Amino acid sequence: MLRYHMQGFSGYGVQYSPFFDNRLAVAAGSNFGLVGNGKLFILEIDRSGRIVQVNSFLTQDCLFDLAWNESHENQVLVAQGDGTLRLFDTTFKEFPIAIFKEHEREVFSCNWNLVNRQNFLSSSWDGSIKIWSPLRKQSLMTLTPRPLEITKMVDPLNAIILKKKSFTGISKNRNCVYQAQFSPHDQNLVLSCSGNSYASLFDIRLPSGKNQNNFLVHSGLEALTCDFNKYRPYVVATGGVDNAIRIWDIRMLNKNESATIKRTVPGQPHNSSCINEIPNAHGLAIRKVTWSPHHSNILMSASYDMTCRIWRDLSNDGAKETYKTNSTDATKGSIFNFTQHSEFVFGADWSLWGKPGYVASTAWDGNLFVWNGLG
């Protein structure tokens, strides 16, 4: 295990460079990201196995996520608390080379399109997702998951339970889009997840109004993270405040609607059934799920419970579907539990490089750890 400590800053996002096997970027904020400066750390693992800082950029507000430019080895994009996105060149000092300002609130995630490598997207607490080109100041497109009233959308029977006092906190962050992602298989597909417990799948080729498919993913509790599987184009994972990881087959969304939810009005969001679930994957809310770049059935999660875990998706054996669920396994499919962090873990990323299994994680404790999750 390797460690780098970001004095005075708490880590929110981490990503391995897609161009250099020893380079990492970390997005961080002072005062736990609640108020004050942010900082982008550019780190390298040197030949002796130490992590060293090769550059850093101080920003005026906290940084919540980052994305390396997939077509330029020195450029990193950050998502900032003041509603801006900033593109930095790691060979420069201090200032960004571009600023993208449209969001009205904190930008919580950013993601570079892996297929066309030209566009990136951002998701924000203002309830929108924006698609950008680094060459343009203005966004190319704004996607807004339909504002969904949780009590209306949840099954009326479910609403009995949601009415209970314990789940009233939902309303405040309802529109917040915690994460959005381009599909790594199709440059036109975007997946997002929101505080209203819904995930949304957009096909940006379609006219707005008809381009989204919303599905309830976390039982009325906030959905904080989502990820496309890198090998199975139709499989996505989500994580949220119900402490569960759920795995969905996006081909099944419409099928489920017509087959089982007869009373759902066409075009309205619906309750779908996931293909697999890891209930109580963590003791507290899940902040990040990310599929392995090397395996079609392994994923990692990071949580407020201060751990990162590696899981096997038992509904697929790597080649075909098994129709098993993780709940039927004695270990629930758990492969590894990383317990070195001493605060909430917000960011984690798999290394694309070297022997499969290396990951980097970052947490409120200011640590960046590099460790092997597959032994």
Place this chain on the structure above:
Amino acid sequence: MSQRLQSIKDHLVESAMGKGESKRKNSLLEKRPEDVVIVAANRSAIGKGFKGAFKDVNTDYLLYNFLNEFIGRFPEPLRADLNLIEEVACGNVLNVGAGATEHRAACLASGIPYSTPFVALNRQCSSGLTAVNDIANKIKVGQIDIGLALGVESMTNNYKNVNPLGMISSEELQKNREAKKCLIPMGITNENVAANFKISRKDQDEFAANSYQKAYKAKNEGLFEDEILPIKLPDGSICQSDEGPRPNVTAESLSSIRPAFIKDRGTTTAGNASQVSDGVAGVLLARRSVANQLNLPVLGRYIDFQTVGVPPEIMGVGPAYAIPKVLEATGLQVQDIDIFEINEAFAAQALYCIHKLGIDLNKVNPRGGAIALGHPLGCTGARQVATILRELKKDQIGVVSMCIGTGMGAAAIFIKE
């Protein structure tokens, strides 16, 4: 800052709370791939004990003939490959050894391969429901993907086999105050319930008459047709209609029946107690991920099952303790339940449980209960599952419950799909 902090606080508070809530109650009504679903649930008609259609056949015959019909109606992928059934559990009370041998034999005869294991279960009147729970648990933990739960009883033929409540051989136990309570006849335990909790004879007869009226009406309206499979008898005749329900039963007509257990001041009569009966029922269960793969139909899903112990001398109070336990385990309340199938071992104990829990009488046994239909002991739990899945509408929640001799109660929750 305050909003960012509040947001994170919300995540923590809600996720920590979710952990404490025993069964993720907020999402009970969502479908999940690991759900245990009911693919099929059927029963035979219930025959009158000693004089009914099934009086000349024993449980092996009933089970074999029922399975022939039941399996014949299985969805195609399953019928084509019965190896997919990985376990059979069969509830039975009165046969020697709970019918472990003859019921395994009936399974083999009906085409279930020898490679599919068999278990005989006896938890008295809950045996059929306990079999459902046994299969459901094995599916839940991944031991099996598909299993068959059965319940069969011929009170006609086997009441004589054993003292219905067993024997205590040890002299020490015979003198032990607690132990010997297990030998109290069921009728007397009900007299205890009626006396202790002041359930009047009139109330009992009214409840019983109501059960008869509901059952007769349901039978006449054909409401049982979907759940009853025909049983072919040795003489070639076919039995596919319940023999228990009869017309024109009123509280008044029942009031003239003499008490059966305590002649002078008893309130329990043949009219307000369950009938002695013969019957068989089966429930086919699977994990949803597998049911979807095989394109099996889904009638509903099993949610949870709980049993409790209660004092043997008032064993009839069992549902009054088992139902709250299963509700608590699932985060539901009495008013969330749409239909209760509470076995009517006796009118007094059923009434006590209904009043104790504040259940709306209209939600209880809408198609009559064991007083009118009969109570083939080991079959009853599975029979109730077959019935409630026809009573419930989509997304409604049902409870199946019964009291259990020697002092227990069982309750299970099902949701219709």
